[in-house]
Amino acid sequence: MIVLILAILLFLIGLYGVLVKRNLIKIIIGLMIMEYAINLFFALVGYRQGGIAPIFTEGMADGVFVDPLPQALVLTAIVIGLGTTALLVSLAVRIYEKYDTLDVRKIRKLRG
C-alpha cells in the first residue's frame, strides 16, 4: 500500500512542476514525471507478492503469477508518452526561435 501512496506523491510532484515552474523545459519535465508516476502506479497495481512471470511453463498451475495486463498497457502508455514529449520539446525549440526566451511570462502574444 505504501508504494502506491508514494507513486501518487510522485504524480503530485509532477503536477506541482507543471503548475508552478516558469521555464518551458521544466514544465515539460513536470509533465514527464506525472506520466512516469502513473505508469509506476499502473504497474504496481498488477504486482503480486512472490509472483512469477505469466508465461505458460511446467508447474505454473500452483504458483501465483503477476497480472500481465497492466504491464502491456504501461508499455503502450510509455510509447504514447514518448510521442507527446517529442512533440512538446520540438515545439519548445520552435518557440525559442520565435521569442528568444523560454520564460512563460514573456511568451504572451495571445490575449483576450
Next chain:
Amino acid sequence: MSLLPLFVVVPLGAAFLTPIFSKFWKWFPDLWGNITSAVLMGLSLWVLQYSGDTFVYNAGGWEPINGIPMGIAMVMDGLSVFMLIIINVVAFLVTLYSVNYMTQYTDKGKYYTLFLLMLAGLNGVVLSGDMFNFFVFLEIAGIATYALVAFSIEAEGLEASFKYQILGGVASGCILLGIAFFYFLTGTLNMADASRIISEMGVNPAVIFTGILFLVGFSLKAGLMPFHGWLPDAYPSAPASISAMMSGVGSKVLGVYALIRIFFNVFGMAGIPSLLTIFLVLGTLSMVVGAFLALGQSDFKRLLAYSSISQIGYCIFAFGLGTPLGILGGLFHLLNHAVFKPLLFFNSGAVVYATDNRDLESMGGLSQKMPVTGTTSLIGSLSVGGLPPLAGFWSKLIIIIAAIESGHHILAAVAIVISIVTLAYYLKVQRYAFFGALGEVYKKVKEVPALMCISMIVLAILSIALGILMLPQFRGVLLDPAVKVVGGGITYAKMVLGG
C-alpha cells in the same frame, strides 16, 4: 459486424500512405484525403440502418468466455452511430474545404496525414468498448490535433499549441490515473463488464474518486468553463478547417461523448443527484461566461471560440437535467452545433482567405463582394442564435422545455437570456463584417473558390433542414436510438454482454 474496424483502419492506412505518395505527385494528397473521407462518410451513412441495435466486434476472434470479455472489443450502438455520422460528414466537408483553403499553408501532404490520423483517433474513441483503447485513440486524436494547431509555425500558433498540449497532457494524465484506479477497483477494463461490476458493488468513495479524475480529465478536453484556458487560444491559431473540425467534432467526441458514455453508461450515476448537479453547474457556468466573453471580442475566430464554450455548456446543461427530454435536447443540440459552428468557422476562414483580416471592426460590407459567404454566415448565425424555423431553435426549445419540466425554472430563464445574448453577438458579426458600407481596401475582394463555397452551402442547407429530425417519422432514425442508449444508463452492460 465485421465492418467496424474499417472506421479506424481506413483513415490510419490512408494516413500512412499520404506522405509516401505526396513526395511524387503534387495533386495526390488532396485527392487521396477527399476519397478517404468520402469513403468513411459513405460507411457511416451505411451503418445508419443498424442504429437501433448493439453490435460487438471482438478483435482477433477472442470470444467472451462465460460472459466475461477476454480480448479487445469494439462496440457500436445508437450513440456510436450518432457520433460516427457527425464525425465523418463534417470530416468530408472539411477535406473538401481544405483543397483550396490550405494552399495558403506549406505542406499539404503533412496536413492530410495529420488530419486522417485525427479522424482515425476520433472514430476509434467512439467505437472502442474498453477503457484503454479509449485512452489510446484519445491520445492519437490529441497528438494529431496539437500538431495541427501549430501547423502555421507562426509565433501565435506555437504558443497556443504548447498551452493546449500542457493542459491536454494534464488531462490525459488524470484520465490514465483514473483508468488505473478503475482497473484497481473492478479488475477489468471492458466498459460493459466494469459497469456490471460497479453496479453490483454500489457507490463507495473509491468509485467517486475515480469519477472525479475522469470528470477533470474530460472537462479539460471538452473546454468547459473552469477548464477552458486553452480553447480560445487554440481555435483562432489553427487553420480554419481545423478549428471547424476541433469545435464541431473534436471537443464533442473527446469531451462530451466521453463524459456521457462513462458517467451514464459505465458508472450509471444518472440516478445520483450530485453528479447531475455538477453537470448542471459546469454547463450553466460555461453557457453564461462563454457568452459574455464572446460579446466583448473583436477577433472573428476568437468570438467563435468563446461561442463554442457557451454552446457546449448548453449540451452539458441539458444532460445534467437527466430526463429523457433533456438528453434528447442535449444530443440534438450537439448535432446542430456540429453543423453551424463548422459553417461559421468556414466563413471566418473564407473571410481570411479573401481579405487576410480577422479583425471585425476594420471590416464592412463584405456581403456585396462575397454573397455566398455572407448568406451562409447569416443562416449559421441565426441558427446558433435560435431563430425559428432554423434547426438551432428546436434544440434550444427542447432544452428549455426540459429544464422547466424538471423544475429548474431559474436555469431555464438563464438559458433563454443567454440565447438572446448569443443572437446579439452574432448580429454584431453580421453588422461589422457583412453589412454596411464596403471599405475602400476591399473593393477588389473576390468570392472564394467553388469547393469552399460548396462545403459552406451544404452546411447552410443542413442547418436549415435539420429541424425535420424532430418529426416523429425521422426521430427513430438517428435521435431516438441515441437517446435510448444514454437514457438507458447501465442497461448498456446488458446490451453489450448479451442476456
